[in-house]
Amino acid sequence: MTSDQQAILDIRGLTVRLPARADRGNAIENVSFSVLPHEILCVVGESGSGKSVTAHTVMGLLPPKQLTATAGQVLLQGDDLLKKTPGEMRALRGARMSMIFQEPMTALNPLMSIGDQIEEILQIHTQMSAAESHGRMIEVMEAVKLPEPERLIHSYPHQISGGQRQRVMIAGALALEPILLIADEPTTALDVTTQAQILKLIKDIQRTHGTAVLFITHDFGVVAEIADRVVVMQHGLVVEQGEAKNVLTNPQHPYTRMLISSVPSMTPPKRPDTAAAPVVLETQALCKTYADRSLFRAARETRAAHNVDLTVRRGETLGVVGESGSGKSTLARCIVRLIDPTGGQILIDGHDIAGLSERRLRENRRLVQIIFQDPYRSLNPRRTVKASIIEGPMNFGVSKAEALTRASDLMTLVGLDPDALDRFPHQFSGGQRQRICIARALAMNPEVLIADEAVSALDVSVQAQVLELLDDVRKRFNLAILFITHDLRVAAQICDRIAVMYKGEIVEHGKAAEVFGTPSHDYTQALFNAAPGRDFEFGNFASA
Amino acid sequence: MLAFIAKRMVAIIPVMGVVALFVFLMLRLSPGDPASIIAGDYASPADIERIREQLGLNAPIPVQFGKWLWTLAHGDLGISIFTNLPVSKLIAQRIEPTLMLASTTLVFAVLVAVPLGIIAAWKAGTWIDRAIMIFAVAGFSIPVFVLGYILIFQFSLELRWFPVQGYTSPFVDFWKFLRHITLPTVTLSVIYIALITRITRASVIEVMEEDYIRTARAKGQSERIVLMRHALKNAAVPIITVIGLGVALLIGGVVITESVYNIPGLGRLVVDAILKRDYPIIQGLILVFSLVYVMVNLLVDIIYTLVDPRIRY
Numbered sequence: 074m075t076s077d078q079q080a081i082l083d084i085r086g087l088t089v090r091l092p093a094r095a096d097r098g099n100a101i102e103n104v105s106f107s108v109l110p111h112e113i114l115c116v117v118g119e120s121g122s123g124k125s126v127t128a129h130t131v132m133g134l135l136p137p138k139q140l141t142a143t144a145g146q147v148l149l150q151g152d153d154l155l156k157k158t159p160g161e162m163r164a165l166r167g168a169r170m171s172m173i174f175q176e177p178m179t180a181l182n183p184l185m186s187i188g189d190q191i192e193e194i195l196q197i198h199t200q201m202s203a204a205e206s207h208g209r210m211i212e213v214m215e216a217v218k219l220p221e222p223e224r225l226i227h228s229y230p231h232q233i234s235g236g237q238r239q240r241v242m243i244a245g246a247l248a249l250e251p252i253l254l255i256a257d258e259p260t261t262a263l264d265v266t267t268q269a270q271i272l273k274l275i276k277d278i279q280r281t282h283g284t285a286v287l288f289i290t291h292d293f294g295v296v297a298e299i300a301d302r303v304v305v306m307q308h309g310l311v312v313e314q315g316e317a318k319n320v321l322t323n324p325q326h327p328y329t330r331m332l333i334s335s336v337p338s339m340t341p342p343k344r345p346d347t348a349a350a351p352v353v354l355e356t357q358a359l360c361k362t363y364a365d366r367s368l369f370r371a372a373r374e375t376r377a378a379h380n381v382d383l384t385v386r387r388g389e390t391l392g393v394v395g396e397s398g399s400g401k402s403t404l405a406r407c408i409v410r411l412i413d414p415t416g417g418q419i420l421i422d423g424h425d426i427a428g429l430s431e432r433r434l435r436e437n438r439r440l441v442q443i444i445f446q447d448p449y450r451s452l453n454p455r456r457t458v459k460a461s462i463i464e465g466p467m468n469f470g471v472s473k474a475e476a477l478t479r480a481s482d483l484m485t486l487v488g489l490d491p492d493a494l495d496r497f498p499h500q501f502s503g504g505q506r507q508r509i510c511i512a513r514a515l516a517m518n519p520e521v522l523i524a525d526e527a528v529s530a531l532d533v534s535v536q537a538q539v540l541e542l543l544d545d546v547r548k549r550f551n552l553a554i555l556f557i558t559h560d561l562r563v564a565a566q567i568c569d570r571i572a573v574m575y576k577g578e579i580v581e582h583g584k585a586a587e588v589f590g591t592p593s594h595d596y597t598q599a600l601f602n603a604a605p606g607r608d609f610e611f612g613n614f615a616s617a
Numbered sequence: 618m619l620a621f622i623a624k625r626m627v628a629i630i631p632v633m634g635v636v637a638l639f640v641f642l643m644l645r646l647s648p649g650d651p652a653s654i655i656a657g658d659y660a661s662p663a664d665i666e667r668i669r670e671q672l673g674l675n676a677p678i679p680v681q682f683g684k685w686l687w688t689l690a691h692g693d694l695g696i697s698i699f700t701n702l703p704v705s706k707l708i709a710q711r712i713e714p715t716l717m718l719a720s721t722t723l724v725f726a727v728l729v730a731v732p733l734g735i736i737a738a739w740k741a742g743t744w745i746d747r748a749i750m751i752f753a754v755a756g757f758s759i760p761v762f763v764l765g766y767i768l769i770f771q772f773s774l775e776l777r778w779f780p781v782q783g784y785t786s787p788f789v790d791f792w793k794f795l796r797h798i799t800l801p802t803v804t805l806s807v808i809y810i811a812l813i814t815r816i817t818r819a820s821v822i823e824v825m826e827e828d829y830i831r832t833a834r835a836k837g838q839s840e841r842i843v844l845m846r847h848a849l850k851n852a853a854v855p856i857i858t859v860i861g862l863g864v865a866l867l868i869g870g871v872v873i874t875e876s877v878y879n880i881p882g883l884g885r886l887v888v889d890a891i892l893k894r895d896y897p898i899i900q901g902l903i904l905v906f907s908l909v910y911v912m913v914n915l916l917v918d919i920i921y922t923l924v925d926p927r928i929r930y
Contacts, residue, residue, distance in 0.1 A: 134835060163839060164837060165837070166834070166835055166836065166837035167835060167837035167838075171835070174828060174831070174832065176828060179828035179829065180828045180829055180832045181829055182832070182833070182851070183926075183927060184850045184851055184924070184926065193833075193838070194836045197836060198837060229926045229927070231926070
């Protein structure tokens, strides 16, 4: 940082108070950092770190009466934003500083056309004629590389892809050439290949327009990809800041060291050979086709999964990676028979369960258990943890006393206090809930455990712990695990073998080290090239 | 879209068939006998038997139902037992006041309730919001006939602003029509206003929490336009749903309101017919009401597609 450059955004000693009875007094406390012209500053932190609150304070978008800035200054080119009236803030928002958000689907008004939503910002802040604002709109849409802008302006958000939606958001945000762009997790909800494109777009725009960017993320891969400087936040405090290279390679604060150490490596570790173990789960030409039939026209078919052949051996983890819509979750749900496959076989210990009747299937339900992505929604909020865990075994004739003993053993195993069995899910954190879900699955003594994006909703430090737990139970119970994920880093760390899914089919399949080392299929290569921070080896500072 | 409407129109036929069956069976199962009512208090059992025979009420139930369906299939609602007039003619004579009352009520209720709900949502948590919600709860709680008589007492008898009872067609004298229809409209509207206000408030409050509202604010849009341009249209679908469902409520309310204000509409016709067990009239009216309800629901589904581009049939 050179001192002669005036900062675009300078935050000094900012404190935002939480409402009474929150778990801490202030959402953020004494936060100071600045964003210089022509730079991308990344604010990193886990959920609850206060990074979004900081961004919303700058924009003046804090929910009124709930969160209030009580101390400090927010200087936009030397002008204190905290002293502005609501009217003055409105004039600045969208014109001199813009913001884009995490989930472009919900951030766009579903009932307004794309064009109206981009043009709105010109109508608010300028006196442009209809022709002028139309021209400018097309111009920014071309700048963010939206295809066929003249046609697209009449579309609605649900008619375009996720990446295009985020481009629309960016087009609107850039329409008036703001000096500051705030991006709040703008690529978190996107697929990895789309994410790579959007990151590149933000970087290009920042270079060509000289916009200062405040980029909020939880993902160190993204930081390595895009940041000039980094601010690390924890529990509402800035714990470390500096040049991106320095922070990533030589973190000083213990929390930063822990965070960076938790980022899984893209290089798979050496794992024991499992080729000799017996096959527990095998699918043969498994298909799931959704048909939309109508009386008046030909049926429209969607092949969600097509001719999927895979095997999982005892004590081994098979990773299925792919982007949204690739069919990986459909595959998982078919194997658990939550949905019925339309073709092929699912062999569990050599017995086909693909075509079993509901009644015959119920006897086999115990064998395959699944853990879902969102631990907040996969536990019944009105039932105690105990009730959730013992229900399965008791359905299979285990006595209540025995099920309870097993439940409390499992709680210890997953690292929770058995005394907590009488509590309700909301009394646990996200990571703890996922541990409960694992305990619930294990209570059934399954042969196969399916983890469907089981760590995707978790913070990176918690994610590392849950991954460790999963690997531990695999060894302990000699389980076959089918691990579904979109996150290549996670897959590299936990899987023995990897299957890459694309448009419902498995396009590549092999040992983790081979797939990661020498990907052969074009799509796999594209996927790996898109992974943020792929060239950056995150150090392990845990022992240091 | 046209294919959808056509499909729904065709689907109305079996729906009406099921309604017809139920209406018919319910009436035959309920106590009371039109023949003994026609015959009067001093009739002998033989007289009653003769009248039953004349009216065809002695035939087996399936035969009676079959006969009725046959006439229905020819677009004929049958002949009233008491007046010997065609049911369709009786309904045609009485339908105008009811249609007028239902429409004024619907329009009045929506015009009052939607703004009230928006104001309550806008001022959520303040005394204005609370006052509106108290009014809404009160509106739910007060029976139509109680409210009707209170209004008549206050505005007709005490203040003499409006006539006590009766009806004038707007095609005869529009001013007189307005004077006659005002109190019944207010009476019938209250429960409807309460319902729509609550839904509007809840729906707007929910929408104001959405991400795209935050986006609109981030664009520098003023709060008023955020509400009018971004929030209202998104809040509309549940409001329209309730307005549509409420038409059923309206039909029930019309019957009572017409009795209170002595309006010669379908409500009065149905009450009289029930008291006299005039089966053809009751059956015909329920079929007409059901048809209206089904058509309103179709209309609601069509309006959805105009509001929300994501809804396509």
